[in-house]
Amino acid sequence: MPTAATLHTDPVSTTSLRLRAATAADAETCARIAHAAFLDIAQRHQLPADIPTLDLAVRLFGHWITHPNFHVIVAELAGRLVGSVVIDERACIAGLGPFTVEPALQNRALGRQLTQAVAARLAERAARGARLVQAPHNFTTLSLCIQAGFEVREPLVSLQGAALGISLPGHVVRVATLDDLAACNRLCQQVHGHDRGGELADAISTGRARLVERDGRISGYASEIGFAGHAVGETNADLQALIGAATHFSGQGFLLPTRNGELFRWCLGHGLRIMQSLTLMSIGFYQEPRGAFLPSIAY
Numbered sequence: 001m002p003t004a005a006t007l008h009t010d011p012v013s014t015t016s017l018r019l020r021a022a023t024a025a026d027a028e029t030c031a032r033i034a035h036a037a038f039l040d041i042a043q044r045h046q047l048p049a050d051i052p053t054l055d056l057a058v059r060l061f062g063h064w065i066t067h068p069n070f071h072v073i074v075a076e077l078a079g080r081l082v083g084s085v086v087i088d089e090r091a092c093i094a095g096l097g098p099f100t101v102e103p104a105l106q107n108r109a110l111g112r113q114l115t116q117a118v119a120a121r122l123a124e125r126a127a128r129g130a131r132l133v134q135a136p137h138n139f140t141t142l143s144l145c146i147q148a149g150f151e152v153r154e155p156l157v158s159l160q161g162a163a164l165g166i167s168l169p170g171h172v173v174r175v176a177t178l179d180d181l182a183a184c185n186r187l188c189q190q191v192h193g194h195d196r197g198g199e200l201a202d203a204i205s206t207g208r209a210r211l212v213e214r215d216g217r218i219s220g221y222a223s224e225i226g227f228a229g230h231a232v233g234e235t236n237a238d239l240q241a242l243i244g245a246a247t248h249f250s251g252q253g254f255l256l257p258t259r260n261g262e263l264f265r266w267c268l269g270h271g272l273r274i275m276q277s278l279t280l281m282s283i284g285f286y287q288e289p290r291g292a293f294l295p296s297i298a299y
């Protein structure tokens with residue numbers, strides 16, 4: 001674990017540093033660095049790695065770099081790619097991360113340079129705000145984000161376990177289609193003050209999105225119940241119906257705001273286990289949620 005004694009400031013020379021948009025040819029190098037960086041920090045804290053395999057990292061970066069609404073910035077030092085940051089631009093609120101720097105070059109101000117490049121991109125696009133999910137044991141990102149103006153919003157846990165196979169009386173869960181997009185967007189708007197329609201449309205197109213209907217109308221939806229998915233509901237029961245119907249919880253499980261004690265207790269009572277604790281942070285527009293929600297690993 002880093003301590004004040006291990007901190008040093010030997011910043012890399014900015015004259016040999018270049019920040020630029022990633023191209024498809026960068027995907028493999030970005031993936032290799034991200035995989036190594038996550039493995040390194042996970043081993044230091046004896047936790048599971050966020051991107052556990054190189055194969056998954058390659059697939060993720062291939063997707064992010066070629067997706068029209070993601071923007072990936074890479075840092076090159078003397079012509080060699082040494083780090084990257086991914087910006088999800090599918091909504092008016094950008095989702096940030098992962099931020100990764102080659103382990104041997106960490107703590108030399110490259111992360112700060114990437115953070116500044118993100119701030120410039122957000123300003124250029126006049127984004128309404130940005131959010132990210134940060135691991136509280138990761139003092140480096142905590143320090144960088146707080147200094148960049150982010151606020152801590154929600155303590156979270158990721159929860160994993162066997163599918164619950166539960167249905168709630170009066171709550172009908174079904175696959176979401178593009179015809180449901182407008183109603184789901186209205187619900188998200190009501191809870192968060194903005195929609196996440198781009199993300200939901202992607203999830204619908206791959207068959208992952210589910211919604212819950214109560215009294216003949218949509219009262220909740222999930223782009224996916226898992227690490228990369230988000231969900232909103234009018235009530236906790238709406239989210240319980242979505243969680244209860246999920247056939248599995250992808251990645252390291254779904255993220256749950258721990259201030260929602262009722263839902264947290266219900267999940268633990270159904271045998272789900274805590275994988276890690278995390279923190280939701282935001283900069284710019286933020287509305288205190290007016291309903292139940294599960295954030296994704298982006299926000």
Ligand SMILES: CC(C)(COP(=O)(O)OP(=O)(O)OC[C@H]1O[C@@H](n2cnc3c(N)ncnc32)[C@H](O)[C@@H]1OP(=O)(O)O)[C@@H](O)C(=O)NCCC(=O)NCCS
Pocket residue numbers: 002003004007009037038041097098099100101102105106107108109110111112113138139140141143144147
């Ligand atoms: C997160 C990461 C991208 C940051 O890049 P980096 O080049 O190491 O970061 P920098 O050197 O620019 O900045 C580190 C900052 O953390 C600060 N910091 C580190 N430990 C600290 C501590 N214990 N208390 C306070 N500040 C601390 C440093 O002082 C520095 O801030 P400063 O510039 O004001 O001095 C990189 O460390 C990484 O790849 N980590 C592994 C992957 C990861 O966890 N990514 C984040 C999740 S998406």
